[in-house]
Amino acid sequence: MTVTLADVAARAQVSPATVSRVLNGNYPVAASTRERVLRAVDELDYVLNGPASSLAAATSDLVGILVNDIADPFFGIMAGAIQSEMGGPGGRAGGERLAVVCNTGGSPERELTYLTLLQRQRAAAVVLTGGAMENVPHAAAMTSKLRKMADAGTRVVLCGRPPAPDTRAIALTFDNRGGGRELTEHLIGLGHRRLGYIAGPEERTTTRHRLEGHREALKAHGIDEDPRWTVHGRYDRRSGYEATLELLRRDPSLTAVVAANDSVALGACAALRDSGLRIPDDVSVAGFDDLPFSIDAVPALTTVRLPLAEAGARAGRIAMGREEPPPGGIATVRGELMVRGSSGVPRR
Amino acid sequence: MTVTLADVAARAQVSPATVSRVLNGNYPVAASTRERVLRAVDELDYVLNGPASSLAAATSDLVGILVNDIADPFFGIMAGAIQSEMGGPGGRAGGERLAVVCNTGGSPERELTYLTLLQRQRAAAVVLTGGAMENVPHAAAMTSKLRKMADAGTRVVLCGRPPAPDTRAIALTFDNRGGGRELTEHLIGLGHRRLGYIAGPEERTTTRHRLEGHREALKAHGIDEDPRWTVHGRYDRRSGYEATLELLRRDPSLTAVVAANDSVALGACAALRDSGLRIPDDVSVAGFDDLPFSIDAVPALTTVRLPLAEAGARAGRIAMGREEPPPGGIATVRGELMVRGSSGVPRR
């Protein structure tokens, strides 16, 4: 039925061992023999049996990429960059790796399930992107699982995620706190004193760090934060829209709205426009991430650019063992403040 | 070193066969035995060896999803929807499948390479998203590969892609031609007679079908198309920006610009603004796909909504064998015209 190595061997009149060696190319095989084997492979349409091969060789060419939401370009850009470094198709010859993107949807259980699945497959490496959940039992389970995977030889890389102590995981962490601080400082510098903040979902490191940065900036400038100025939501446009209306209801005198990310900021802009407020004359808006569409908002979004593609590419190279991990296994990736039209001097 | 089934068996004082059956749960095992086994699994931290299991069972729980560009929400949304239908509740118990997203980057070679990789892994199913390349030799290679995979038992589903004759692949095709026609008809109905068209990359079915729809509409209304009115580019914002400037240079009297998709349309809007033209008073703009950000453009983008998430979910269910394929293996998914602020009556 299906063609096996043995069939190819028979056709090429060599032993299965030789065929295997031709296919893996790490053992001397005479040119004439090789050619004969290759011809047989071709004629029989032979396809290597991956599982059998992985079993016998005790290795696999699978690399897992975990993302919170694959429909969000924030993750898509990182995943694409990681995958582009996986050798395989398009990359250097040889290290063909099957990079698989797994969508956790922000669910802790799914995150663990996917890790178990990858562990079963004896994945060569795993890259976890985006913020971590701060739920205590889950964090403990993650630590334990990541450590076991690392111990079993899987390279574990965190991209845009805080370090995971006691796991041997390499971490490329985004400086969300610093970026958040800088952004809010920019607004304060423009003269804003009443700033609303639309935070992401609770129990996420990204959410917390950005918010902490914001608060640091307020505190540093002697602004007492009003509890009404913070609203939590999801990382999407809709949430930004609703949160902004809520913010406006709570305190109509706000002159600036800082959003957890660019999508949220876009929703905020829509809500402000629908409320008859002009940006930035009446209210300034700021986002975070600098996704491609941010520059097309009208006015263009002031935000913090995160080098997603660069960080992803680096994470990918480290996962492939093509780049040295940073000293101590931890590197901080900074964002860059992008001042654009959505922020201005408050006019009221 | 690593814990195997045999270790668990020894610890639970049963045979390996029994452990396997407990784990796969498709064979009667006494409750007390099952519990003993489960305890041993837990105590030893046993992790099933995926390759060994796949080899012995001659099946795999891998499902491949091929996308052109994972950083593009168009694909991200579909991939997320497909993946959301994998495993968990609804399927048979333990029907947890590892959905892997593979990024072809629009390259024919990578597309084939990934298919081969998935074929090696004996993937249970493969979903190909987005338009196909029309390059003849590549199309032939794809046909042959898809047929082989289908013959080998892999379920092949095309999502947002034209049917692939002679392959047994199930196709959920987007009605790009119809959507394109409707969109242009809408503009013509508003009074536009000189319409620029920014097409996607050549040799893509999506590009061609949308363009054909556009031309059908022109012809149906007796408008002679000027060859200067069509420019080809990529499916991204930047390309839209540049193409629009080119279009304006060729014929400054255009009153509408139809873009290959929403990202391109956003670029077009930026170019028009930078040229001092107002939307839609001076020039109307239309996109395609209705990605989430389209509604946030100012003015909001007139476009054709494609039910990406619905189509993806359906493709996912079909791939999982949870939904009957459409009769004849082919279904057309229609888009819906979304008329918004970026299109209006030409005022000059």
Add this chain to the structure above:
DNA sequence: AGCGTTACAGCAAGCGCTTTCTATCTGATG
């Protein structure tokens, strides 16, 4: 009591490949 059933559990034969060790042949060397 004798016999057919039913319900579990174990044996053992692979699944298709990799890789160590061994065998063979060639040409070079002293």
Add this chain to the structure above:
DNA sequence: CATCAGATAGAAAGCGCTTGCTGTAACGCT
């Protein structure tokens, strides 16, 4: 001419799991 190193090829032992088939004990029935 005997010997040895180097280059290739093959034999065979698994890798860790699944599953068809074979026990075997306990149970219900006539």
